[in-house]
Amino acid sequence: MKKAVVVLSGGLDSTTCMGIAKEKGYSLYPITFHYGQRHNREVEQAKKVAGHYHAPDHRIVNVSFLQQIGGSALTDESIEVRKDGDEDEIPSTYVPARNMIFLALASAYAEVIGAEAIYIGVSAVDYSGYPDCRPEFIKSMSETVNLATKAGTTGENFQIEAPLMHLTKKETIEEGVRLNVPYELTTSCYIGEEVACGECDSCRLRLKGFEEAGKKDPIQYVR
C-alpha cells in the first residue's frame, strides 16, 4: 500500500488531511511536532486522531529547540496570544519558519519509510497572514525537499500535498464532514485549556467555519 506522511497537529485542518489522504488510498503515517507549545493538548489530541485512523505508526517528534529561537506567542510565554484579530498584521502566534522546518523533517521521515506523499493542512484562504501557508511556499518547498533527499535523486520524488490550500474553513469542514473526519477529537484553541476559549483567532475562525457550513462544532467552548 502506498504511504503518506501527514503533518498532524491534532487540529481541524491536519485532521481533515488525514481523511483526504485516506480517501486517496494511502496508508497514513502521521507525524506530530512538539515544538514547545505552551500546552501538550495538541499532542494528546493528535494521538487520538492517529488511533482513530489506525495509523501503523505515529511519530511524535520533539522540536522544542524552537523555544530557543522564540519569537512566537506559541513558544514564548512572554508574548501574548492576540485575541483582537487585526487582519493586517502577521499574528503573534506565527512561529518563525515553522512549516519549512516541519516539512523538512517530514520529508526526512518520508524518505526513511518510503512514502510518496506528504500532506500538510495549510490554507491560503483563511491563513491568518502566515507567510508559510502560501502556495508559492509549498511549490518551492516541494522542489527543495526533492533536491535535498536521496529519494529525489533516484526519481522517487515525493509530492507535498496541500489539499486545503484553496478552501475556506467552511469548505474544509464540509469536506471533512463528508469524509467522517472525527472533529470531536480535534483541538484548535491557542490557549489549550480543557475547554476551548472561543475567543482566540483560531477558535473564532473555527466557529465561523462551522457556522457557515451549517454544522455544529462537536467540541466544547467556555462560551
Ligand SMILES: [Zn+2]
Ligand atoms: Zn481559543
